[in-house]
Amino acid sequence: MYGMAWQAIKARKGAFVAPLLALFGGSILLTACGILLQSGLFGGVPVQRYAAAPAVISGNQTVSATADGMSHSESLAGRVPVDARLVDEVTRIPGVRKAIGDVNFPVLAPDGPTSGHGWASAELAPYTLKAGQAPAGPRDVVLTGRAGVSVGDTIPLSVRSQSESYRVAGIADGPPAVFFSDDVARQLSGDPGKIAAIGVFGDPDTVRNALAANPDVSVLTGVNRSEAESSDGAQSRMILMIVTSSFSGFVLMIVIFVTGSTLALVLNQRRREFALLRAVAATPRQLRRLIGTETLLISGAGAVLGVGPGLFAGYALRDAFARIGIIPAEFELSVGPVPMLAAIVLCVAAAQIAARSSARRMLRIKPVEALGEAAVEPRRLGKARLISGFVLLALAVAGAVAALVIPGQPAIAPAGMSSLLAVIGLGLLGPVFVSAATRLIGRPLLRSPGSAGYLAARNSMANSRRLAAAVTPLVLTIGFAVTQFYSQTTMAEATLYQARAATTADYVLTAPNGLPADAATAARAVPGVTAATPLVGSEVVVLDPDAASEPLTKSRAHGVDASQLKGTLSLTATTGDFGALRGDTVALSETTASWAGKKAGDRISMYLGDRTLINPAVVAVFKDNLGFGDILMPHEVLIPHTVNRTADSILVSGNTDGLQALPYPGLKVTDRQGLVVALDDEQQANLWLNRILLGVIMLYVALSVVNTLVTATLDRGRELSLLRLVGGTRRQVLRVMRVESWIVVGIAVVAGSAIPVLPLAFLGLNLAGSPIPDGTPLVYIGIVALATAIGLLAIRLPARRITRGKVTVLTRE
Incomplete structure (x- = not known):
């Protein structure tokens, strides 16, 4: 079966390029998502201040509760302190050579914010004096990373907006920090009985076992020690896990959708081939195995090829997240084989699901009927497909209604999901929807004076499945992009509006x-x-x-x-x-x-x-x-x-x-606008995060749209050759294709623009009391213009190629 599948792929290379590229792009996205998700579990900010300590004890940053027999936990945003008396307890643990407590509090120095500590904790990095001596008096400090400051200088330092002058007793090498004497540092921290963390020199497993019964502390090792230095590391990992897990779900749904649309187009082009195989006694099981094997070869190749670029995409997303302040610039990714293998498995599984569902009808019909159906497009959709499509549209309406009744920020989720479900529902009902749309558009074209409009209308009405394969990806591009962008801007503007109203x-x-x-x-x-x-x-x-x-x-x-x-x-x-x-x-x-x-x-x-x-x-x-x-x-x-x-x-x-x-x-x-600006800064990172992720998805969808439209157009060589042979000039044929391209783009723009209307209107009513979403209309115009350009060029340029030159052969597909 593998030999036969390979021969089929070689014989129809052009047809299989589309699903190969779709899965290649999907593998890139899924690999990048997997790497970021794994980094949320095992990556982090490199250890600096506690690099010399094998283990660090910090406060437990999570709380837990049980409901319905299941344990639930949430992370805390603040820094959980540790009881200072725990240092002596840890020191007495067998195998622990030394335990050093560290206080950590913000300090405003002349050159910017930094952190303050007691000098004893300098050993945890370790910091080394390169000039001067350790702080001894109440106004002595040791500085690191300060240019233009010498031993003996006096500098102002502010702790909780209380400014005092301090003498520079020493200069040290190491990460930026200000060291006070231990007694002064504990007083400046605000609570002398609490410390930020304990650096432990000893076996981490021994320490962890000794403190296992204490729910208030965590023993951190490896890269996790950075979480005790700053909450940025833990928050970054949590953000990556939340963002990439939800983003991966969207990506997987879109990969299945795009791959299914592409494979459905390829299988529809091979109706005659499968009908002939059925006529010479091939069983549905054999054809199913053939299609499954072909899909496995194509999906496996595309998925494997996408792993390498996916690795670079993961780093590119990390850098983009760092630039907008979601994660620290020094955050290190955790790269391993699991995300890559998972991306390959998911792509192969998505392709198999899409191929089997697309080929289901053509494999069920009888051999004689197969030859008859191969001559023309099937007119009816299967009951399962019809039911699934209408169910998804109903769920999309329910999601839009949920955006009206769910209070606050959570209302964004059903609004975005509503658009995606509507697009998928329309994709399943595509031939029915497109057939109705083309009949509506085709009536005036049938009465148009030129032949181009008449032929384009007839072609569109007779080939609704092919047209649906071209329209649906464009609808996804417009509908999903508009909903995601304007739901975020509506939320941000509603937040600022409510803040202004209350201030x-x-x-x-x-x-x-x-x-x-x-x-x-x-x-x-x-x-x-x-x-x-x-x-x-x-x-x-x-x-x-x-x-x-x-x-x-x-x-x-x-x-x-x-x-x-x-x-x-x-x-x-x-x-x-x-x-x-x-x-x-x-x-x-x-x-x-x-x-x-x-x-x-x-x-x-x-x-x-x-x-x-x-x-x-x-x-x-x-x-x-x-x-x-x-x-x-x-x-x-x-x-x-x-x-x-x-x-x-x-x-x-x-x-x-x-x-x-x-x-x-x-x-x-x-x-009072100062408060609004502060709230706006808080929202801005989330806005840019969603724009980055939306841009990545839309890039994949746009490339897939081009891929699908080019493949569908190139497959029409036989049809266009027939028009040439019956007397049509190349100019006339291209005019027909131009009209068809406008039919495709027109249906896509209307449907894609209609899909976001209900969820965005309900979201706006919920958050701001207005059905009109906030945000510049230029983004909508840009999205529509981009989709229109993609649709027109992806149809017209291949049409120019296949109509170039003389037509001499009609018998081969």
Whole structure:
């Protein structure tokens, strides 16, 4: 069977180029996704500050809960500290030679933000003095990576916006950091009883076994040690896992869809060949094996060829993610054989599924009927295909409706899925849909004075399956791209709109490393200020032990001064009173309150960023606001559990010019748009992330569209030769093809533009109260123009090639 399959491939090389290229591109994308997903599990930022320690003990950054017999976990956004007394306990573990505790707190130096530590932890890198001596006095520091600074110089350093002058006692080699004496570092860290991590010199397995019963700590080894240095490494890995796992699902669906469309076209072109084999006694099983073997050879070759470029694509995506700030620039990928083997297996499996489903009907009919059906296109679709198509369209409508009723950011997911399901549904119903469209378009063309319009209309109406194979990829390009782009811009604009609507402050105060909460008190002392509240942003994990399926949910929280909300923030409380927001209390958004089943007067459990579990009373429920998250709480409760222990900004109401004189290094005073800019920066990385991933998918789809259209057009050599032989000139034939190309593009543009209408309108109504999506219309125009150019050129250029020269042979296909 392999010999026969290979002969068939060699005899029809041109026909098999299309599926080969489709699977080659799919393998590239799946390999890149697999490498990024594996890197989310095993990659990370190179270890710097703890490079000399074989093991590092840090706080456990995850919380767990059980629901319905299953364990669920969520990661924490903050840095979980370690009890300083654990250093002595670890030192007593047999086999541990030394254990060194490290504090880690942000410091603002003259040349930018850095981190502060005690000098004893310098051994963990190790750092080595190249000039001067270790810090001894309360105003001594050792610097690294500082140009133009000498031993004995005095420099200003700011910790939590409190600036002091320090003497440079020494200069050291190593990653950028500022070292204080150990006692001073513990005081500056904000909590002398807590440390950031413990570097352990000893056998990691022994340490891990000794601390296995302590759920509050994690023993990190290898590249994972970087997670104790900064939360960037852990957050980057989590982002890669979440993004690439969902992205891989989209890619796999599109690869199956594109491959299925291409293989269906190739198999449809071989109807006569299969009919003849059936007529000479070939059984359906034999033909199924032949098609499966051909598909295996083509898919295997395309998948294997795509692995190498997929590796480079993975690095290119890593670099793109780093440029937009999703992951650190030094993040290292984990490259191994598993993603490559998985990409090959998935591509081969996708091709087999697509080939078998496409050939199902032609293999079921009787040999005599096969010869009859091979002469013309089958007019009817199978029941299974019809049912599947209508079911997918129904699910697409349900997804659009879900985008209307699901509150907040999660509404994007059903909107995007709705468009994809609609495209796939139309792809399954393509011949029916295209036949109806061509009849509608063809009526005026049949009455047109020239022969080109008449022939193009007749060809289109008689070959709806072939036309559907050309139209569907273009519909996917337009519909999917428009939905994905404008759903993200709608979400971003809705967030900014709601933030603007809720912010009534006249000024916003910010600083590079944040501001202390008492900066609000200092601002209120400035003449002309009527109100000032800290705004402390953090992420918490809400715990619902009675939940049936999801007991843990991440929520955005903000700490505020409830007595200063009037004039600074205008959030609408539906029940309860913001004035009671003090001490052990919280206010919940309507969505969070509904999910958790809480109302004013109830208590709710939640983990703060440093893994502290609290059980505050709900004093108010307020209308959802994308700009200010799901939870409000007193700033004095939230701020000790954040990484920097500072406020992100201070909202100030009043009319004054004296705020700039406040004594905080790097202080920036802006109007209320300053807060909007900060929120916009937070959204911008996600927007660019989605644009990068969308661009990658659209590049693959666009190339597949060209591939499919060129193959379909080149296969029409016999038909176009017949037109030439019955007296048509090359110019007339090309005119017919031009009209057909406009029919294809016209149907694709109308259908592709219609598909996003419902999900985007419902999403806009949900988030911003308007059915018109936000975002520049130039992107839509560009997407349509690109799809139109692809469609026209991919049909017309091959037509020019096959009509070039004289026609002398008609008997061969």
